[in-house]
Amino acid sequence: MEPEKLQGMKDAIRGRLTKPMRYYLDLCTRCGLCYESCHVIQGIHKREYSPVGRAEVVRKVFRKYFRPSGKFLPSWGEATDLDDRVMDELLDAAFSCTGCRRCVMHCPFGIDTGLIMGIAKVLLIENGTAPEELLMLSDAAVEKGKSIAEFKDGYRSVIYDLEKQVQERLGLPSPEGVIPMEKKNANILYVALAGARSIVNPAIIFNAAKEDWTLSFFEAVNFGQFLGDPEKMKFIANRVVNEAKELGVKEVVIVECGTAYRIPKFMLGPLPFKVTSIVELIHRYLKEGRIKLKEGALTAPVTYHDPCQLGRNGGVFEEPREILQILAKDYREMSPTREFNWCCGGGGGLVALDNENFRIKSGKPKRDQIVATGAKVVVSACENCISQLETIRSGYDLDVEVRYLTEIVAENLVV
Amino acid sequence: MWEFFSYFVMVPMVYIAFATLILGIIFKFIVVYRSPGIPGRLPVFPMEKSKTLGLLKEAFTIPAAFRGSKPFWFFLVLFHAAFTLVFLGHLELAGDIPVLRSIPHEVFLGAGALGVTLGVSVIYFLFRRLHTPHREISVMEDYVLLLLLFFTILFGSILHMADRYGMTALNIPVGDYRVYFSSLLALKPRMPVMITASPHFIIFILHLFFANLVLIMFPFTKMIHAAFIFPALSIKRK
Numbered sequence: 001m002e003p004e005k006l007q008g009m010k011d012a013i014r015g016r017l018t019k020p021m022r023y024y025l026d027l028c029t030r031c032g033l034c035y036e037s038c039h040v041i042q043g044i045h046k047r048e049y050s051p052v053g054r055a056e057v058v059r060k061v062f063r064k065y066f067r068p069s070g071k072f073l074p075s076w077g078e079a080t081d082l083d084d085r086v087m088d089e090l091l092d093a094a095f096s097c098t099g100c101r102r103c104v105m106h107c108p109f110g111i112d113t114g115l116i117m118g119i120a121k122v123l124l125i126e127n128g129t130a131p132e133e134l135l136m137l138s139d140a141a142v143e144k145g146k147s148i149a150e151f152k153d154g155y156r157s158v159i160y161d162l163e164k165q166v167q168e169r170l171g172l173p174s175p176e177g178v179i180p181m182e183k184k185n186a187n188i189l190y191v192a193l194a195g196a197r198s199i200v201n202p203a204i205i206f207n208a209a210k211e212d213w214t215l216s217f218f219e220a221v222n223f224g225q226f227l228g229d230p231e232k233m234k235f236i237a238n239r240v241v242n243e244a245k246e247l248g249v250k251e252v253v254i255v256e257c258g259t260a261y262r263i264p265k266f267m268l269g270p271l272p273f274k275v276t277s278i279v280e281l282i283h284r285y286l287k288e289g290r291i292k293l294k295e296g297a298l299t300a301p302v303t304y305h306d307p308c309q310l311g312r313n314g315g316v317f318e319e320p321r322e323i324l325q326i327l328a329k330d331y332r333e334m335s336p337t338r339e340f341n342w343c344c345g346g347g348g349g350l351v352a353l354d355n356e357n358f359r360i361k362s363g364k365p366k367r368d369q370i371v372a373t374g375a376k377v378v379v380s381a382c383e384n385c386i387s388q389l390e391t392i393r394s395g396y397d398l399d400v401e402v403r404y405l406t407e408i409v410a411e412n413l414v415v
Numbered sequence: 416m417w418e419f420f421s422y423f424v425m426v427p428m429v430y431i432a433f434a435t436l437i438l439g440i441i442f443k444f445i446v447v448y449r450s451p452g453i454p455g456r457l458p459v460f461p462m463e464k465s466k467t468l469g470l471l472k473e474a475f476t477i478p479a480a481f482r483g484s485k486p487f488w489f490f491l492v493l494f495h496a497a498f499t500l501v502f503l504g505h506l507e508l509a510g511d512i513p514v515l516r517s518i519p520h521e522v523f524l525g526a527g528a529l530g531v532t533l534g535v536s537v538i539y540f541l542f543r544r545l546h547t548p549h550r551e552i553s554v555m556e557d558y559v560l561l562l563l564l565f566f567t568i569l570f571g572s573i574l575h576m577a578d579r580y581g582m583t584a585l586n587i588p589v590g591d592y593r594v595y596f597s598s599l600l601a602l603k604p605r606m607p608v609m610i611t612a613s614p615h616f617i618i619f620i621l622h623l624f625f626a627n628l629v630l631i632m633f634p635f636t637k638m639i640h641a642a643f644i645f646p647a648l649s650i651k652r653k
Contacts, residue, residue, distance in 0.1 A: 019453070022446065023650070029637045030557055075555050109643070110647055112650075266457070315458070315461065
């Protein structure tokens with residue numbers, strides 16, 4: 001590697017050496033307790049698909065350039081140069097990790113391998129070998145943030161069509177204003193995804209609850225985070241933060257998307273509004289009696305897949321279960337569950353990449369869990385999870401139906 | 416040559432070792448504290464009601480190891496508990512610490528049991544590393560540190576056993592260790608003749624040599640986990 005490029009790479013690493021990263025890079029004892037904790041290694045037995053194997057790819061580069069042993073006695077920690085082979089290893093390590101943080105639960109020191117993969121990702125960006133799909137998607141999201149005025153009219157006309165669907169479902173006299181936009185001082189700014197389903201179902205629920213809400217112009221998903229570009233991540237997230245501030249809303253409600261929830265909730269620092277997941281909001285409406293559900297409407301056995309970013313990394317465990325226990329006659333828990341739940345294998349932007357065979361294999365623990373429950377309906381509350389659960393369903397030919405939580409709530413509202 | 420080496424190990428190297436240990440740990444923390452923080456936080460749920468108690472409980476009972484492998488957990492707890500006791504036992508040799516002196520020297524070092532415990536644990540860790548998948552994730556550092564610990568423990572145990580089983584010809588009396596350690600603390604190093612003239616002098620020097628190496632390497636190897644575990648475990652509780 002040319003000296004100039006290498007310097008850029010070293011600077012990229014240095015830029016990610018935050019306090020948590022410093023601890024995580026130095027204190028791993030390679031005890032191996034995390035080895036089996038990753039869903040990927042359960043499906044594909046390769047050292048680099050274990051949390052410690054992944055992190056060591058990064059640590060060996062770190063040692064090479066940032067530790068005296070890397071310079072004077074590379075074999076001490078198997079320090080490695082940044083060559084093409086290592087760049088390939090970094091790509092494999094970083095984009096096979098969903099950032100589910102299940103390994104945090106299995107590390108005696110709580111090392112966050114997902115965070116360490118942040119170094120691999122900035123190196124790939126610097127090297128120009130980051131996944132094209134994620135680069136394009138994140139650039140498009142940044143572009144939309146820069147020139148939102150051009151998008152507004154087109155978006156409004158799409159929403160107008162969706163308003164009719166909401167009107168029909170609720171039997172309202174007019175579709176006008178059932179999906180409000182740019183409403184100042186509303187209680188809630190709802191941030192959806194690109195798909196109509198992520199707007200229509202919540203809109204049905206908001207209208208049923210007589211909520212004072214408004215719809216965001218932006219989609220919640222953050223491809224900057226998946227790509228591992230901190231600047232783009234912040235820019236994409238701040239599109240919604242600025243919109244919420246301008247509108248003066250009290251609360252920002254995030255669609256069924258784990259990462260989209262975790263970023264404003266935990267990763268941006270203090271914000272002048274509350275951040276809530278749509279799952280928490282539905283639960284709140286039920287507690288307050290603002291909406292009612294048809295009890296036991298789902299007769300087939302139902303199970304719930306905890307999206308990692310919502311459960312383990314977001315603390316939303318009880319709400320979806322309480323909602324499903326109303327709706328399902330036969331609710332079954334997966335094992336292991338909650339904070340120890342297996343990642344489905346779709347997070348971290350992996351569903352956006354061309355890697356279906358890999359995801360079918362790495363989805364094996366999830367497949368086994370679903371089969372063990374005997375459930376016929378698998379419910380989740382994250383679009384990435386749903387896409388991956390569909391891949392698992394078709395890949396293993398499972399006789400189950402995969403459903404969004406908001407979808408079954410909207411279908412079974414008592415109106 | 417031997418005279419120079421034994422003097423070096425007994426006096427300058429001990430000072431170098433403790434200075435490196437203390438300044439090294441301080442240096443490692445300064446590097447971390449001068450690094451930028453993160454804007455948000457990185458919690459994992461569910462969180463305990465008392466974060467401090469939860470953190471201490473996790474650091475001292477190692478639930479992740481308990482879930483992962485019961486034998487490994489058993490030896491981890493055994494090793495770390497024995498290591499702490501041995502460390503305290505050596506403090507008792509280093510100076511006049513009344514609290515530690517209240518327990519007789521022979522008892523504090525576990526009547527020989529601590530050495531055996533540490534030795535067996537280290538052998539277990541070493542053999543565990545030779546098995547797949549731990550072999551694949553191990554690097555030279557892992558083996559070297561375990562070997563250094565093993566030799567420190569082995570020679571320490573030999574010294575202790577000579578004392579314990581009254582091998583008068585080999586024994587170095589406790590009083591002479593105290594004279595030696597206190598003189599180092601007082602910055603007036605002395606090498607008592609009962610130590611230097613003992614047939615076990617070479618064992619003593621080897622014990623001290625490996626112990627010094629362990630202390631020197633402590634801040635700059637993965638052994639820093641002993642200090643970093645507390646701030647690291649607090650990250651997921653913020």
